[in-house]
Each structure stands twice: as C-alpha cells, then as structure tokens.
Amino acid sequence: MAKLLLYNIIRFVALVVLQVFLFKNVGYYNLATPFPYILFILLLPVGIGNFTLYAIAFATGLVVDAFYDTPGINAAAAVALAWGRIIFMRITLQTDNYESYMTPAWGTVPFRWFFLYVLVLSLFHHGVLFLLETFTFHQFHYTLIRILLSCIFTVIIILLFSLLFYRKKQR
Amino acid sequence: MKNLWILIHKYNAFFLFILFFGLSCYLVVKNNTFQRASAVNSSNYFVGTVYAWVNGWKSYLHLSESNTRLAEENASLREQLQRFTHADSVERVTVVDSARQVQYNYIVARVTNNSIHQKNNYITIDKGRKHGIRKGMGVIGAKGIVGIVLNVSEHFSTIQSLLHSESRISASLEDSQAFGSLVWGDSYDARYAALRDIPNHVKVRDGERVYTSGYSLFPPGIEIGKVAGSGSSGGDSFLDIRVELSTPFHNLLQVYVVEDVFAEEKAALEALTDKDG
Known part of the structure; x- marks a missing residue:
C-alpha cells in the first residue's frame, strides 16, 4: 500500500514536472499541445474513492494551472476527466474482478482496454479543456x-x- | 431527507463532479479576464434576449395603440415628404448669342401635366414665378418648340401648348428664309401643324426644315419641324403648308423655359411704334 502511494507520488511529481517544463513548450503551432500529465489521474488505483479521486484530480489540475497561469481551467478539465474515468470504469469493469488498489496500466490490463481507456478519456479531457480555454x-x-x-x-x-514503463502482469 | 442522502450517495460521482467542476469553473471565471468578460457578456446577452422576448410579447398588448400612432406619424411624414419632393432648385443655362448680343436664359422644368387630344391643349410645369418664369415666355423642348407660358403661379406655370387653336408662332423656311405664322389651327393631329402667310411665289419643297424666325419670343433657329406637304388654297395669295412637328408632344417630360433678357426692352420699343402708328 505504501509502495502504491510512493509510486503515485513519484508519478505525480515526474508527470507534472515533465508537463510544465517540457510539454508546455512542445506543440505543433497552436494546434496540438499535449497534456500527458493526465496519465497520473488515469493510473490512480481502480478502487479509489470517488471523493479522493476528485480531490486529487482537482489538486493536480490546480498545480498544472499554477504553472500555466490559467487558474481553474486545467482543474476543471481534470475533474471532468475524473468523472469520465468513474463512468468509463463503471461501464467496462466489474470492480470485484480487480483488486481495488490495482493500477490500470498496460501490462496489468489488456492493451485494447487500456488504449480505449486512454483515447476516450483524453478526448473528453481535451474537449473540456479547450472549450473552457476558448x-x-x-x-x-x-x-x-x-x-x-x-x-x-x-x-x-x-x-x-x-x-x-511496461511491466508484465505480476501474479 | 434520508432518501435524498441515499440518492446523493448513489450518484455521488455525478454530484461530486458537479461540486468540483463548479468550483473549477468558479476559479476559471474569477481569475481569467477573458472568460470573466465573456461570462458577464453572455449573461448580459442572456438577460437581453429574455428582455427582448418578453417585450416582443408585451408589444402585442399595445398593438392597436401603436398602430394609431404609426398612422399619425405616417401622415405627418407624408406631409413633410411632400414639402421636400417639390424640387425647389432651379437650373439655369445661359446662352450667349454673340452675333446679336442677345441673351437667352433657359430654365429647366419638368412637365407635370400635359394634354394633346383637346382643341386647346395646355401643359403644366413644376416651375413658377419663384423660379423666374413670367407670362409670355417661350417654352421649348429638346427637339423643338413646345408653347408659350400662359399663367404663372408661385410654383407652377401653365403653358399654352403649340397644340392650341390660338397659338401663333413666327416661323421661317430653311431655304427661302420666308417667314410666316405657324398655327395648329383646325388640325386635330398632334404631329402636324400649319404654316400660314407664306406668299404664293415662294418655292417650298417637301422635307424642308422650318425654324423659329426670331421675331417672336423664341430664339431664332430653333427647329419646329419639316414641311410635309404644301399647296395653294383656292383664290388665296398664300400657300397652305403642312408642317410635321419635331416635338413629341405625347411624351413630353422636360422642357426649357426661354427667358429673353431683352424682351422688355424690345416690347417697350415696339410699343412706341404702335403709339406712333
């Protein structure tokens, strides 16, 4: 459990640092700006409580916002992402089939599910983000x-x- | 109350989403000038739309009242419009006849009434005393003479058309320079008039042009028409010449009133002769 917390903290720091120092400056003109920090929210354990999830997402968004000088926009998008994640998981997973603290990462879950998960949720996140921004x-x-x-x-x-960071499913 | 809590707990994902998303949006709108401005603007837009909608319905209640008001306004506007459509401006063209040192002013006027089918035809134009038109002035059109100013009011004038049984205009033939009187006389055809008082010995050919002689109030050399046929009336020493008029009286739109600057002088001089005679 402590290991999970540690992993997530490291992931949080690493992704946010990469986001605000590297990916903030990467982009195809103004058309494509990547926000891979959402991977942190996506990889939070499956069985995390809703309130905790929202609070973490909100906080993460706010931290990114602080660096982007856009208070609220990333937070709102991250919260929307958290909601989308809850809905997506409710539709596609039987929670009791998975360990509640499992990280929904490629290797632990099938690639097809993971790909769909990332695609749908990042689309949702970006939609909210760019619409709020414009x-x-x-x-x-x-x-x-x-x-x-x-x-x-x-x-x-x-x-x-x-x-x-691909790791084969440890059983 | 308990059920409410159960409901909220059951759909806690949604309610928490609303809570956090609302908080984020609050931050967005509060801290970002653009979003704040557009949010305020769009709320204004929303309020404005609602107001417009409500007003749209409310206006039906006052429909008859506003109709009456509009009708009254229309009436007053029409009255004002009437005042403005009457063209007050006068165009004057001055022609200097260098040979004779006689000046003719031309006052442009629009035909407001016209007739060609009566025995005595009259034309009304939209210029009057105010614009310098006096009784007895000649009136010409683009292609020939039209008539003589008969009566003048402040803003209008009536013209005794050439197509009038009393109209007599001094005219001369192109070749012989013989002059006579052009009358419409007993003709009922707006295209033809008669040239009288040309002596028998003058040779007249068909198609010969007829001009104003300059002895009347028209400037000399204005085309009247051309000879369409001639013959001696029995036992008379004068020819009977039929003249095809060049002025299209049936579609007369614009005419020029000829102001002879020396008309008074000339008239006064001729009056002396009359006294002596």
Whole structure:
C-alpha cells in the first residue's frame, strides 16, 4: 500500500514536472499541445474513492494551472476527466474482478482496454479543456481541430510512456 | 431527507463532479479576464434576449395603440415628404448669342401635366414665378418648340401648348428664309401643324426644315419641324403648308423655359411704334 502511494507520488511529481517544463513548450503551432500529465489521474488505483479521486484530480489540475497561469481551467478539465474515468470504469469493469488498489496500466490490463481507456478519456479531457480555454463556440471547427490533434499527440505520448514503463502482469 | 442522502450517495460521482467542476469553473471565471468578460457578456446577452422576448410579447398588448400612432406619424411624414419632393432648385443655362448680343436664359422644368387630344391643349410645369418664369415666355423642348407660358403661379406655370387653336408662332423656311405664322389651327393631329402667310411665289419643297424666325419670343433657329406637304388654297395669295412637328408632344417630360433678357426692352420699343402708328 505504501509502495502504491510512493509510486503515485513519484508519478505525480515526474508527470507534472515533465508537463510544465517540457510539454508546455512542445506543440505543433497552436494546434496540438499535449497534456500527458493526465496519465497520473488515469493510473490512480481502480478502487479509489470517488471523493479522493476528485480531490486529487482537482489538486493536480490546480498545480498544472499554477504553472500555466490559467487558474481553474486545467482543474476543471481534470475533474471532468475524473468523472469520465468513474463512468468509463463503471461501464467496462466489474470492480470485484480487480483488486481495488490495482493500477490500470498496460501490462496489468489488456492493451485494447487500456488504449480505449486512454483515447476516450483524453478526448473528453481535451474537449473540456479547450472549450473552457476558448470559452466560445465561435470558430468551433478550429477548436475541434485543436482538440483532435492535441488528443492524438497526448495519446501517443502516453502510449510511449506506458511502453517505457511496461511491466508484465505480476501474479 | 434520508432518501435524498441515499440518492446523493448513489450518484455521488455525478454530484461530486458537479461540486468540483463548479468550483473549477468558479476559479476559471474569477481569475481569467477573458472568460470573466465573456461570462458577464453572455449573461448580459442572456438577460437581453429574455428582455427582448418578453417585450416582443408585451408589444402585442399595445398593438392597436401603436398602430394609431404609426398612422399619425405616417401622415405627418407624408406631409413633410411632400414639402421636400417639390424640387425647389432651379437650373439655369445661359446662352450667349454673340452675333446679336442677345441673351437667352433657359430654365429647366419638368412637365407635370400635359394634354394633346383637346382643341386647346395646355401643359403644366413644376416651375413658377419663384423660379423666374413670367407670362409670355417661350417654352421649348429638346427637339423643338413646345408653347408659350400662359399663367404663372408661385410654383407652377401653365403653358399654352403649340397644340392650341390660338397659338401663333413666327416661323421661317430653311431655304427661302420666308417667314410666316405657324398655327395648329383646325388640325386635330398632334404631329402636324400649319404654316400660314407664306406668299404664293415662294418655292417650298417637301422635307424642308422650318425654324423659329426670331421675331417672336423664341430664339431664332430653333427647329419646329419639316414641311410635309404644301399647296395653294383656292383664290388665296398664300400657300397652305403642312408642317410635321419635331416635338413629341405625347411624351413630353422636360422642357426649357426661354427667358429673353431683352424682351422688355424690345416690347417697350415696339410699343412706341404702335403709339406712333
């Protein structure tokens, strides 16, 4: 349990640092800006309490916001991501089949599930994020393109991370 | 109350989401100028839309009242419009006849009433005393003479058309320079008039042009028409010449009133002769 907490803290620090110092400066013009820090929220243990999940997501978002100078936007998107995660898991998992403290990472869960999980949730997260950021439906197609391209970018980076820290299911 | 708590607990994911998301949005709107501005603007827009909607319904209650008001306003606007549509401006073209040192002013006028089918035809134009038109002035059109100013009011004038049984205009033939009187006379055709008082010995050919002679109030050399046929009336020493008029009286739109600057001088001089005679 302590190990899980430690892993998550390390993951949190590493991803947030990477996000605010590296990925903040990476992007395809203004069209694709990756937000791979959401991997931290995605990899929180399956059986985490809803309130805890929301609180952590909110806090993570706020930390990223602090570096992005956009108070609230990333927090809101992260909270939306947490909600999406709860819904997604409720639909696709039977919670009792999985250990409550299991990390839903590639290697522990099947790749297809993991890929879908990352894809759907990052799409949701980015949608909320960019819509809140532009805060208007004016030139909606432009926002839509930003959402899609950023989502692809983020998913690729998350998959690369997962590949990097791939570990076979320990049983 | 208990059920409510059960409900909230059951759907805690959603309610917690609302809670945290609301908090985040509050932060967003509070701390980001753009979002704050657009949020306030859109709320204003929303309020404005609702107001417009309510007003749209409320306006039905005052429909008859506002109709009456609009009708009254229409009436007053029409009255004002009437005042403005009457063209007050006068265009004057001055022609300097260098040979004779006689000046003719042309006052442009629009035909407001016209007739060609009567025995005595009259034309009304939209310029009057105010614009410098006096009784007895000649009126010409773009293609020929039109008539003589008969009566003048402040803003309008009536013209005794050439198509009038009393109209007599001094006219001369192109080739012989013989002059006579152009009358519409007994003709009922707006296209033809008669040239009288041309002596028998003058040779007249068909198609010969007829001009104003300059002895009347028209400037000399203005086209009247061309000869359409001639013949001697029995036992008379004068020819009977049929003249095809060049002015299209049936679609007369714009005319020029000829102001002869020396008309008074000329009239006064001729009056002396009359006294002596």
